[in-house]
């Protein structure tokens with residue numbers, strides 16, 4: 001176990017150690033303390049390791065993560081796990097705006113609520129939010145799944161591409177080109193698996209609705225101009 | 229007098245409704261769509277042609293052409309990066325996406341630029357192995373769409389360019405129409421094939437310069453403070469944008485004037501938004517000077533650069549380097565008369581072709597059709613680009629030597645005069661034959 005106290009050493013030293021393969025390859029367990037809302041904690045990791053971040057974090061925690069399994073025992077500022085490629089990021093608290101923005105892969109679990117634009121432009125990541133998500137979530141989402149166990153704010157899935165959205169609670173409103181679609185067996189199976197990975201197997205998949213793209217904005221058509 | 233000559237002599241074209249305006253109204257009425265095209269602005273705007281160098285004479289002495297050294301090297305990213313970019317010439321290749329351009333065209337840009345010791349830039353859609361492999365110095369763009377963005381490529385880059393805007397469309401997002409979304413392009417962008425792809429106009433994970441400062445911190449942390457970070461803006465409120473970019477922590481600023489090229493943008497956007505590069509260079513330099521950052525945060529300018537004269541004038545106004553887009557494509561073979569017959573079939577002619585968005589480029593540059601792309605030879609294209617870049621450099625040196633400068637960066641506004649009132653006011657150099665700088669000195 002390697003431990004970083006950010007009151008003693010700074011974020012630069014932590015990230016440098018994480019990027020130093022001589023250190024990171026030989027240390028599978030990491031702990032970070034006294035985070036105090038600092039930005040860019042544990043970004044750009046490219047190793048299979050387990051990390052516990054004990055405390056609240058600022059912007060872009062776990063940004064562009066590859067392979068690592070990171071747990072944040074606190075709340076997160078904007079852009080947590082932005083552009084993540086693989087691995088798992090689990091937030092015990094709430095997440096601010098743009099959680100999982102443009103992420104290409106891996107799993108992001110938010111045990112609290114996520115603010116606006118959760119999963120914006122997501123490109124293959126799976127995001128599971130135990131609580132609610134704010135407005136414009138999954139805006140221009142391209143690939144992957146966004147699972148919301150609570151409610152979703154306004155304009156969910158606006159200008160959505162091929163991402164799949166599962167919401168258990170109420171949806172304040174759907175964004176342009178986002179429609180409700182039937183929950184088929186394959187979707188229930190997919191959702192069940194995602195909830196299992198998120199350690200939320202006790203939630204019943206039958207309570208969810210599925211949303212996706214109506215695909216009417218895929219090629220510009222003047223008759224749809226009102227939707228733009 | 230024949231009947232036809234008689235007719236022509238009394239026909240008067242309207243200044244308000246000339247034929248191209250009539251044609252556009254007719255086209256709009258027929259299709260219900262705005263005109264989307266490539267290339268840069270076609271209207272005339274005050275530009276570097278409106279400036280002249282004074283050259284040395286009694287009070288200044290020139291340097292001997294071919295004998296006395298006139299250095300052209302430039303270092304970019306000295307502010308924070310451990311590994312600044314070292315270029316042999318102050319002319320770089322602007323960001324043009326794989327998607328907009330074919331893979332062999334991107335390869336040719338890399339070959340040509342590397343041959344003369346300068347950099348190329350990726351674009352919306354990510355980094356291709358061809359491009360990385362053939363570019364000795366490659367700048368990796370971080371765009372709002374984040375198509376193809378990944379930490380592995382980020383770590384392979386020699387510098388990172390955060391794109392906030394482009395001169396052709398400040399405030400607008402990218403566009404790649406369905407016909408160019410081939411399987412490979414779609415795969416790199418995580419999108420279905422054949423759809424019209426509209427990239428966002430705002431970044432997904434930050435808003436405003438205070439956030440951008442933290443975003444840049446994250447990029448530096450991911451890349452261990454090794455590589456320079458540029459910020460690219462379309463020229464609009466350039467004075468303030470430059471100051472904010474410095475505040476946000478940029479190592480270098482790229483300012484792209486309204487003449488700047490594009491792969492696909494609405495014509496109304498290209499022609500009516502942004503300011504020309506002429507005033508923009510001066511505004512950026514004023515902002516940098518005011519912050520005591522001139523030459524510390526490097527300034528790269530683009531938008532309609534065609535010749536060594538343009539390069540020299542941009543540098544004389546205070547830029548550290550320039551970037552070229554359309555001119556580089558023309559050097560590769562774009563708009564070549566060799567393909568006149570095929571241009572005719574597309575309803576255009578060599579010298580007029582601007583439909584980069586269409587993917588039907590006869591020369592094989594702005595296309596994703598494998599068949600068309602095969603026509604383009606990246607080795608020959610690279611050689612032509614290298615030749616062109618050498619000519620630009622020689623021309624720049626010729627002008628600098630004539631002004632008595634041993635480094636092209638020693639050119640200064642004092643070496644120039646303006647031919648028009650507009651240019652004098654915009655560039656803040658005196659109108660030729662006077663001491664008058666409108667807005668600065670009295671007549």
Ligand SMILES: Cc1cc2nc3c(=O)[nH]c(=O)nc-3n(C[C@H](O)[C@H](O)[C@H](O)COP(=O)(O)O)c2cc1C
Pocket residue numbers: 266267268322323324325328329350351352369391393394395460484487488489490491530531532533551552553554555584594
């Ligand atoms: C075909 C083409 C594709 C372009 N793609 C991008 C892009 O992906 N990202 C970007 O920042 N600018 C892009 N640009 C703009 C150029 O980077 C540059 O700002 C502009 O071309 C400079 O003006 P010039 O063409 O007059 O030299 C593109 C331009 C062209 C012509």
